[in-house]
Amino acid sequence: xxxxxxxxxxxxxxxxxxxxxxxxxYVKIDRAAGKIVSHKKSEGPYKNIPVARKRK
Amino acid sequence: xxxYNPHDGxxxxxxxxxxxxxxxxxxxxxxxxxEEVRDMRAGITxxxxxxxxxxxxxxxxxxxxxxxxxxxxxxxxxxxxVGLLHPKIPAKTQANIYYELGIAQALGxxxxxxxxxxxxxxxxxxxxxxxxxxxxxxxxxSAFMQSLPEQADHYETVAxxxxxNPVLAxxxxxxAYLITGEPRLHEKAKSILQAANIKDRARNSVEQxxxxx
Numbered sequence: 001x002x003x004x005x006x007x008x009x010x011x012x013x014x015x016x017x018x019x020x021x022x023x024x025x026y027v028k029i030d031r032a033a034g035k036i037v038s039h040k041k042s043e044g045p046y047k048n049i050p051v052a053r054k055r056k
Numbered sequence: 057x058x059x060y061n062p063h064d065g066x067x068x069x070x071x072x073x074x075x076x077x078x079x080x081x082x083x084x085x086x087x088x089x090x091e092e093v094r095d096m097r098a099g100i101t102x103x104x105x106x107x108x109x110x111x112x113x114x115x116x117x118x119x120x121x122x123x124x125x126x127x128x129x130x131x132x133x134x135x136x137x138v139g140l141l142h143p144k145i146p147a148k149t150q151a152n153i154y155y156e157l158g159i160a161q162a163l164g165x166x167x168x169x170x171x172x173x174x175x176x177x178x179x180x181x182x183x184x185x186x187x188x189x190x191x192x193x194x195x196x197x198s199a200f201m202q203s204l205p206e207q208a209d210h211y212e213t214v215a216x217x218x219x220x221n222p223v224l225a226x227x228x229x230x231x232a233y234l235i236t237g238e239p240r241l242h243e244k245a246k247s248i249l250q251a252a253n254i255k256d257r258a259r260n261s262v263e264q265x266x267x268x269x
Contacts, residue, residue: 018213021206029214034221036214054209055216 016052017045026051057163057227057266059132062124069260071268074230075133076237079104080160081113082153083140090144092172096189100138100170100197107201109136131160135234136204141171142189154178164231166207168200208235215244222252223263230269245269 014032026040028049040046059068081100084093101111112130119126131137137160139153160167169186187196215228225248233241245267249255254263
C-alpha cells in the first residue's frame with residue numbers, strides 16, 4: 001500500500017509529486033503502484049506530499 | 057511506445073529512429089509556397105537553430121516507400137512538431153497539418169501551432185498552444201524553445217519515479233532524450249531494463265523497442 005511521506009523529503013515515500021512545467025501544475029505519482037495518480041487542478045503543490053527530484 | 061501501422065492496424069515491431077533535437081515542421085511544401093509562409097518558416101527555423109534544433113519536413117527524407125508511413129516515422133523520431141498555418145495555405149494542406157499535429161500529440165511530442173493572426177483554428181485545437189506570427193513572435197517562439205530543456209527535465213524526473221512501471225519510465229526517458237540528446241539517458245534506460253529484469257525479452261518486445269532510442 002502506498003504511504004505518504006513527510007513534506008520536503010521524497011526518500012522512502014511511495015507517493016511523491018512533480019511539477020509539470022507545461023501546465024505549471026503538480027502531478028502526483030504513486031511509486032509503489034508505478035503510476036501517475038492525479039493532476040492538481042489548482043495552483044501550488046499538494047499538501048504533505050514530498051516533491052521528487054531527478055536522480056543523478 | 058506501441059506504434060500501429062495506419063494502413064493495416066498491426067503493431068510496428070521494428071525500432072523507431074531517434075532524431076534528437078529535431079523539429080518536424082508541418083507546412084505547405086513544393087514550389088507554390090506563398091511568400092508569407094516562407095517568411096514564417098524562416099522565422100521558425102531561425103529560433104530552432106538558435107536552440108540547437110534542426111528543422112525537417114516531409115520532404116527531408118526520400119525513402120521511396122509509403123509517404124504517410126514516412127511522415128509517421130519522422131514525427132515519432134522527433135521531439136517537436138510545429139504546425140504552420142496561414143490562410144493562403146490550401147484547405148487540403150491545412151487538413152493534413154491538423155492530422156499530423158494529432159499524430160504528434162498522440163505520440164507525446166511537444167507541439168506548437170504557429171499561425172497568421174487571422175487564421176482560425178478548429179475547436180479541437182483550441183487548447184493547443186499557439187503563437188501568432190506577429191510583432192511578438194520572436195519573443196514567444198524563443199521562450200517556447202527555451203522551455204523545452206525544463207520539460208525534458210520533468211520527463212526524466214517522472215521516469216525516475218516509475219521503477220515499478222519500466223515501460224512507462226523508458227518512454228518518459230525517450231522523450232527526455234529526444235529533447236536533449238544526452239547520451240547518459242541511454243545508460244539510465246539500460247539500468248531500468250536491468251533492474252526490471254526484462255533485458256532478456258525478445259529484441260522486438262515493447263520494452264526493448266521502447267528502450268532502443
